[in-house]
Amino acid sequence: MSNSLTHHAYKVNQLQRYEADAAQAVGINLFQLMERAGRAVFSQIQQHFPAATKLLIVCGKGNNGGDGYIVARLAHQAGLAVTVLVNAERESITGDAQQALTLLTVLPVKIDFCPQSEAMETLVAGFQAGVIVDCLFGIGFSGVLSPALVDLITQINNQPCQRVSVDVPSGLNADLGTVLSVAVKADLTVTLIAYKQGLLTGQAANYVGNLELETLGVNRVLAALTTAACFRQSEKNLPAILPRAPCSHKGNIGMLLAVGGFHAFTGAICLAAEAALRTGAALVGVCCHEKSRNTLLTRQAELMVVANSAESLKRSALLKKIKVIILGPGLGQELWSKALFNLVIKRPELKVVDADALRLLGKSALKNTQWVLTPHSGEAAALLSCSIAEVEADRFSAVKKIAQQYGGVCVLKGAGTLVSNGDIVWVNSTGNAGMASGGMGDVLSGIIGALILQSEDLFVAARLGVYIHGRAADIIAQKHGQIGLLASDLYPEIQRLINGNYAADKIL
Template identity: 35%
Template sequence: MQPVLTNDRMKRADRMTIESGTPSLVLMERAAEAVVAELHLSFDLRRVLVVCGQGNNGGDGYAVADILRHQGINVTVFAPCGTPQTPEAIHQAHRAAKSGVSVTDNPELATYSVIVDALFGIGFHPPLPEAAKRFFIAAHRAGVPVLAVDVPSGVGATDCDDAAPVAAVTVTFAAAKPQHYLYPGAFHTGRLVVAEIGIATDTADIFVSTADDLRLIPPRRADADKGKFGKVLAVVGSADMPGAGYLAAKAAYRVGCGLVELFGDRTTTRTIGAMLPEAVLRPDAFSDPQKLLSRAASVHVVLAGCGLGITPTRKRAIGALVRQAAVPLVLDADALNLFGQNFPKADVPVVVTPHVGEFHRMTGLSVAEIKRDPIGHAREFARKTGYTVLLKDARSVITDGATAFINPTGNCGMATAGSGDVLAGIVAGLIAQGAKPFDAARLGAYLHGAAGDLAKQQRGEYGLMASDISQNAEIILDRLNEVLR
């Protein structure tokens, strides 16, 4: 996993580093050196335009220009919003001027090979000033590639100006920021480079999952039987949506679960069982919640909701399950819709896997509010209920109310019917094998996205189906098992 620092935590870490004895100008020089190194690696430096702001992000830009000038590179500074205002930026601007860096008020964009965007940093709040908007719109039309310093100008912590540049590369410092991964900022970030400049990141409480985290999935013993790999009780499917139950149950098997039992009405369990002969059928009515609780007592995890449908008897049964079950629960789709905004307390770990629309119904927040701060809202719900939240979106967020993870895998081809059912099955299958529920949620999201990325390579985004994701999950696990273990 890799640390992610919010704007406030980054400022705090920066301040602590300075107070511990590293001058701010030294940090600025290190940042500039990292930017220059990336410029040499990735861009044509025939003629460089550095766009500088008035604050310390602009100071980074002036320091970049100064270094490039000393390297004999043709570099020009453009300051569309005025002269530097902070002591550090003023110092760096004076150094650049003393080195002979030229300044322009009207850059001919077509003559530059790369633009360094050092106008606004992570503290920016949209909208962009008109002068900056005009410049970035013109730069986009000219087709000049952009390297953004820390964050593309116009990208805020929770929103983004439409005129913000789409960077080819963003060089940030110490740690990634949430807006690098969460949309709409992710649209503008390009390839992200995190440069180490001597700022500690041990205050981070947000992380990005990585493939190496899959080491947390319990290893498989060569002498184990199916009981060692866990049992899932899948309370899924209905007459209208048996496929959702099938996809979820199959996904649990695909990630290594030893046994899946299907609980539901006789017609639905038989329908799913015909598609998935490996499943054990436990047909029963929902009218007596004790029957469901009895079955739940004999497994390692219960998966409920995928295609389940909403009826009064099912609502009572799932409510009893949440209040009285003795094993972890994974609740998806209709198991979430059943409760509205009144989720009961549970004595066992509960993982909920809503998409943004379901989370809107669960919280009363608008979709726009959720998308502006998915980490904050998911955390609040997790703290209130005690559940682990896997909030599904183009960049899913996973949190237990304290620590949060952003999942970096996946693609828009996965926005297809059944994809969420596969994810819920993966999470349940990992819990059955002994993964902690919070770990299963974040690792399941990573694995689900990686399997979808492989499916994109195989089929493209247009023809990708949920069953492709499920099938590829086992391939991803086996590949990573060879590398990581």
């Protein structure tokens, strides 16, 4: 499988429009493409579940079902016990799916045609100790499932079996990553030709399981026919920062200022500032509330308290040395907070704007090309004057709208964090549920701020920052588990990662 274009992700209408053209361009027809798909899926099943001896393949009437018939044929030929359930009348199967079914029916494979989903539910309930292969819908699904299909998919999820979804877990919107009622909770999803953007973010994380891409030899042609809707970043296609020259000193690396830490929220600014140090910021100053000062200095001796209010910051001689500002962690919404926000937000330095500063920004009409905004879905809703549900219903649209409305780069945090400059969207591939704990966003702000200091490129810093942040958490979770993962646990791994992998002379 070629790696050069496997980071491209597409919308459903692009794949539907260009699939036949891509197949024709490589000299095959759509049935031959279906054969490739079925073989690729069966190969993945063998790799992931080598001990499996039984398959239950649940098919719809379309081409996703056709892929399932080919998997069934190959599994039978390999000596596995195979049962096929079809949620349709035999006569309704047409086209390439019919051709695949015809080849299957000459074999002694049990096939039940169950146009009533309730009958399928009963048959699924009787299947134990094997692998269920979900071929119900594929990429074309959108809208609302019927009550009978909700019950069928619920039964599939309740079986004590491994589950494999072909292309997309049935019930998941392949464009948006949303689930309106229920979807198959796959242990493995084998997606075909190219990534579908909805598999990579939002609710999809609850349903996709291990995601494997099989390009079927046509991804290069597809990329020539249509422009990717977004891009999936992994360790193979990260941006990089330049390595430090041997004669580097703290003055030419530069100083970062972290602004926040109202007296009730000292921890947030500490986490952001310490993360910036661990990611390579040579000098980190902090402007925090007077009551936060002692905690800050006790916690990390290398941090400098620059000021404790907007007035004192305005008078500080160190302000002239600042190259990058992180604004927002623990800032609060008080008069003290608003005064600092009003002073700092209009300054010319490159910035990371996070947390409380985002909510204050949402009440303004400011736009700036020189900042990275890092909202979670609640803060994104405040920026867009909409509900959290509306943000989560289309995360791709939300991240682009924020970048377009406010300028700069937006990082929409969550499962499958999105990074956009208003035009291009990158989807991050690292991170885990253990990161749902206090302070993780503050650490991310510190990482991105330090990377801006070292690269002076907002998009590079944001993309690399979210990857390192998630990768550090993944390493710790692999060692110790996700539960109890703390934001401050990330520091040693952040330092190791930034030194070991992501300098330009090592990654490129």
